[in-house]
Amino acid sequence: MLREGDIRIPSGCAISGFINRKGNTVSGEQIIRSIALMHERSNGLGGGFAAYGIYPEFRDYFAFHLFYENHAVREETERYLNKNFNMEMGGPIPTRKTTGIRNLPLIWRYFVKPKLELLYQDEMNTNEFVVERVMEINSSMPGAYVFSSGKNMGAFKGVGYPEDIGEFYRLEEYKGHIWTAHGRFPTNTPGWWGGAHPFTLLDWSIVHNGEISSYDANRRYLEMFGHKCTLQTDTEAITYIFDLLVRKHGLPLDVAVAVVAPPFWNEIDRMPPEKRAIHRAARLVYSSLLINGPFSIVLGSSRGIMALNDRIKLRPLTAAEKGDFLYVASEESAIREICPQPDRVWMPRGGEPVIGLLNDQALQAEEEEGMLHMAVGERTSRS
Amino acid sequence: MGFTKRPTFRVERDSCRCIDCGVCVRQCANEVHYLDIDTKEVLCDSTNCSNCRRCVELCPTGALAVWGAPQETSGNAAWAVHDIRAIQAQANSGGILLTGMGSDRPMPGYFDRMMLNASQVTNPSIDPLREPMELRTFLGRKPTVLQLDDKGKPVDLPPQLELDVPIMFSAMSFGSISLNAIKSLAAAAESENTYYNTGEGGLHRDLYPFGKNTITQVASGRFGVNIDYLNAGAAIEIKIGQGAKPGIGGHLPGEKVGQGVSETRMIPLGSDAISPAPHHDIYSIEDLTQLIFSLKEATEYTKPISVKIAAVHNVAAIASGIARAGADIIAIDGYRGGTGATPLRIRDHVGIPIELALAAVDSRLRDEGIRQEVSIVVGGSMRHSADVIKAIALGADAVYIATAALISLGCHVCQKCYTGKCNWGIATQNPQLVKRLNPEIGARRAANLLRAWKHELKEMLGGMGINAVESLRGNRLMLRGVGMMDSELRILGIKAAGE
Numbered sequence: 001m002l003r004e005g006d007i008r009i010p011s012g013c014a015i016s017g018f019i020n021r022k023g024n025t026v027s028g029e030q031i032i033r034s035i036a037l038m039h040e041r042s043n044g045l046g047g048g049f050a051a052y053g054i055y056p057e058f059r060d061y062f063a064f065h066l067f068y069e070n071h072a073v074r075e076e077t078e079r080y081l082n083k084n085f086n087m088e089m090g091g092p093i094p095t096r097k098t099t100g101i102r103n104l105p106l107i108w109r110y111f112v113k114p115k116l117e118l119l120y121q122d123e124m125n126t127n128e129f130v131v132e133r134v135m136e137i138n139s140s141m142p143g144a145y146v147f148s149s150g151k152n153m154g155a156f157k158g159v160g161y162p163e164d165i166g167e168f169y170r171l172e173e174y175k176g177h178i179w180t181a182h183g184r185f186p187t188n189t190p191g192w193w194g195g196a197h198p199f200t201l202l203d204w205s206i207v208h209n210g211e212i213s214s215y216d217a218n219r220r221y222l223e224m225f226g227h228k229c230t231l232q233t234d235t236e237a238i239t240y241i242f243d244l245l246v247r248k249h250g251l252p253l254d255v256a257v258a259v260v261a262p263p264f265w266n267e268i269d270r271m272p273p274e275k276r277a278i279h280r281a282a283r284l285v286y287s288s289l290l291i292n293g294p295f296s297i298v299l300g301s302s303r304g305i306m307a308l309n310d311r312i313k314l315r316p317l318t319a320a321e322k323g324d325f326l327y328v329a330s331e332e333s334a335i336r337e338i339c340p341q342p343d344r345v346w347m348p349r350g351g352e353p354v355i356g357l358l359n360d361q362a363l364q365a366e367e368e369e370g371m372l373h374m375a376v377g378e379r380t381s382r383s
Numbered sequence: 384m385g386f387t388k389r390p391t392f393r394v395e396r397d398s399c400r401c402i403d404c405g406v407c408v409r410q411c412a413n414e415v416h417y418l419d420i421d422t423k424e425v426l427c428d429s430t431n432c433s434n435c436r437r438c439v440e441l442c443p444t445g446a447l448a449v450w451g452a453p454q455e456t457s458g459n460a461a462w463a464v465h466d467i468r469a470i471q472a473q474a475n476s477g478g479i480l481l482t483g484m485g486s487d488r489p490m491p492g493y494f495d496r497m498m499l500n501a502s503q504v505t506n507p508s509i510d511p512l513r514e515p516m517e518l519r520t521f522l523g524r525k526p527t528v529l530q531l532d533d534k535g536k537p538v539d540l541p542p543q544l545e546l547d548v549p550i551m552f553s554a555m556s557f558g559s560i561s562l563n564a565i566k567s568l569a570a571a572a573e574s575e576n577t578y579y580n581t582g583e584g585g586l587h588r589d590l591y592p593f594g595k596n597t598i599t600q601v602a603s604g605r606f607g608v609n610i611d612y613l614n615a616g617a618a619i620e621i622k623i624g625q626g627a628k629p630g631i632g633g634h635l636p637g638e639k640v641g642q643g644v645s646e647t648r649m650i651p652l653g654s655d656a657i658s659p660a661p662h663h664d665i666y667s668i669e670d671l672t673q674l675i676f677s678l679k680e681a682t683e684y685t686k687p688i689s690v691k692i693a694a695v696h697n698v699a700a701i702a703s704g705i706a707r708a709g710a711d712i713i714a715i716d717g718y719r720g721g722t723g724a725t726p727l728r729i730r731d732h733v734g735i736p737i738e739l740a741l742a743a744v745d746s747r748l749r750d751e752g753i754r755q756e757v758s759i760v761v762g763g764s765m766r767h768s769a770d771v772i773k774a775i776a777l778g779a780d781a782v783y784i785a786t787a788a789l790i791s792l793g794c795h796v797c798q799k800c801y802t803g804k805c806n807w808g809i810a811t812q813n814p815q816l817v818k819r820l821n822p823e824i825g826a827r828r829a830a831n832l833l834r835a836w837k838h839e840l841k842e843m844l845g846g847m848g849i850n851a852v853e854s855l856r857g858n859r860l861m862l863r864g865v866g867m868m869d870s871e872l873r874i875l876g877i878k879a880a881g882e
Contacts, residue, residue, distance in 0.1 A: 211506040214854035224752045249528045264515045281537035285529040292854035
């Protein structure tokens with residue numbers, strides 16, 4: 001049977017996530033409870049988490065999380081890493097033995113910085129350098145897979161129910177200000193750890209519920225710009241779409257949303273001229289990046305989270321607020337499990353992003369060169 | 384040794400039904416039917432019958448039928464009847480065999496071996512009767528990056544054609560078809576918000592009001608090209624070649640150059656209009672750049688420039704060159720593409736199938752990272768909406784239809800366009816025949832065809848769980864091949880059914 005990456009596997013899912021806008025950290029225990037409540041939305045073939053703010057002592061280092069099939073591949077990959085990066089620390093990610101988690105790969109973590117001489121030699125910025133090396137490992141080193149590569153954040157994922165994966169990775173020992181989670185229901189049995197969510201690149205992370213019908217149109221467009229879609233999953237493509245639009249092309253997040261979940265033309269035609277111009281231009285230039293078909297996603301970055309539905313809302317998504325916390329999840333119950341009395345609960349419309357950003361104070365603590373831009377404007381707002 | 388001309392078709396008249404009214408006599412420009420002066424009976428001589436079926440359809444009593452005529456030779460597996468007939472004809476005449484419309488040879492049809500996908504369980508199909516379904520298509524150059532100015536406003540984009548349906552009427556000149564046929568297509572394009580193409584016949588003054596739905600063509604003969612012509616349309620197409628006759632020029636015989644054609648093409652009355660095989664100012668790709676930018680300069684960069692080529696072996700590299708030469712749209716015409724007149728051997732043996740050409744071009748432009756810079760339009764026997772949707776899934780932005788459009792106007796595909804005796808008033812300049820085609824009725828029928836296909840496109844898109852046509856463009860996972868070789872699947876970039 002072909003492994004994920006060699007074959008495209010559609011799946012349904014549960015997603016959940018929250019942010020503390022002040023940057024106050026909470027342990028992984030809450031997000032595990034939230035995603036565990038939606039147990040029946042996944043089938044034990046994939047679960048995972050993304051956490052931001054968990055490595056403050058290594059905030060200047062890229063935290064690489066890798067799966068290895070064996071130690072020979074690990075040694076070869078470490079040679080590659082050492083050639084390209086200065087490594088501050090490396091070693092296995094702490095896990096505990098957990099019922100229901102079997103067939104483990106080797107799971108290692110490294111805190112690295114790109115070698116300056118290589119950056120100068122290639123005349124590249126740091127992010128570009130890291131992306132290229134990650135793509136290189138994932139596409140040309142069989143048996144090694146980088147599943148997390150951002151700063152002060154990390155993905156933790158594997159094959160199993162999400163609550164078991166959380167226990168396995170000892171997530172209650174980490175403290176973060178953003179947590180997202182995913183429970184997977186693939187329509188196949190790949191049993192490969194790399195195929196679980198979240199999917200990440202730099203400090204982007206995506207958890208995603210849906211099956212996008214525009215996949216091959218999106219993929220073939222992305223591959224023109226150097227993104228290699230090695231996994232053949234929708235989630236990977238969605239991550240790369242945001243990476244291309246926001247990081248590489250420097251577009252504000254609201255314009256990126258207007259690209260992936262645009263209003264219908266008859267709605268655009270009725271907009272006031274300025275709004276119409278930006279929506280028209282976004283759809284025209286990036287028509288191949290419209291994400292068609294059902295999806296709900298939570299996009300995480302070091303600045304905040306954004307939850308988004310496809311433009312006709314074919315997947316569930318609920319949002320809630322309480323104090324500094326913004327919650328999003330497939331089901332309201334998953335929010336109320338960890339926040340029983342929210343100040344406000346709502347169902348976002350299709351194509352209407354729910355955005356929670358760190359406030360300025362919290363941002364200053366996080367601010368650094370190369371952070372991903374998540375500016376938001378009113379100009380594309382649809383309400 | 385002389386061979387008399389034998390009928391290809393046999394007209395059968397049911398004498399019990401025939402009332403000798405003479406409708407068929409008046410309708411047949413091939414003079415198949417005639418009135419016997421002595422007996423006052425209507426009779427027929429099938430020798431010149433083209434099977435256009437005009438008489439059959441207009442006979443008030445349904446007395447007529449046309450069949451394939453029994454042949455004096457049945458041919459054999461090596462020597463088909465049409466091969467033998469062709470040799471006999473050439474032995475008689477010493478000339479090139481002429482024909483009309485697209486190739487009718489039984490070559491593999493790749494569209495027919497590709498199957499479309501539909502959603503089941505894991506994602507929902509979308510019902511176009513309940514949910515919006517978008518076919519709006521923009522043709523023209525797109526920047527790679529959307530640039531925003533200081534105030535966050537998008538900078539101006541290059542000019543675009545905007546279509547409500549990704550189907551346009553392909554180039555057919557005034558001369559090859561009648562003014563009434565062109566008026567029908569122009570009005571249909573206007574009502575359905577798409578475009579028709581003048582071909583290289585210039586733009587008749589009656590057609591200027593349809594300018595915003597017109598693509599004006601600049602071909603090797605430069606007939607009718609002047610600044611008003613260039614400015615009149617929404618886009619300009621440089622015609623390098625066409626699928627029915629790649630590598631050769633065109634010839635409109637002087638007898639078709641009447642007053643209207645003469646004025647529109649800006650050539651003397653009754654003179655032959657000969658289009659050279661190449662443009663004599665384009666002997667290489669750098670010359671094409673100059674023509675593209677001359678046209679852009681002349682129209683002040685307000686109109687997208689299309690370059691039309693025939694699908695030939697090296698089409699991918701040629702298309703890449705055209706994109707880099709500055710074209711905004713590349714139109715590719717497959718070997719089954721139609722025409723008013725073409726040498727039979729050229730039509731049937733030169734060029735490659737549009738499906739393979741399209742897939743190769745789309746893949747090549749993506750490999751080079753420039754696919755987004757140009758739009759791809761394909762033509763050459765788009766028989767129905769499923770061909771259209773498969774072309775889009777392979778990578779086309781839109782398609783051109785011509786034969787299908789003419790069939791909607793009454794054409795019965797008899798392939799005798801080159802004779803100028805089209806009984807349906809389409810491929811003729813004979814005023815008596817032209818007036819048979821009422822442009823208002825023609826416009827309604829051509830528009831109906833577009834609307835019908837539009838409904839079918841929406842149904843198929845919805846079935847795939849897609850609600851905007853751009854999400855299908857190049858989305859080859861929506862296709863699976865049946866009965867193809869690995870090399871064909873590889874070139875088409877699709878998987879075999881079951882994979």
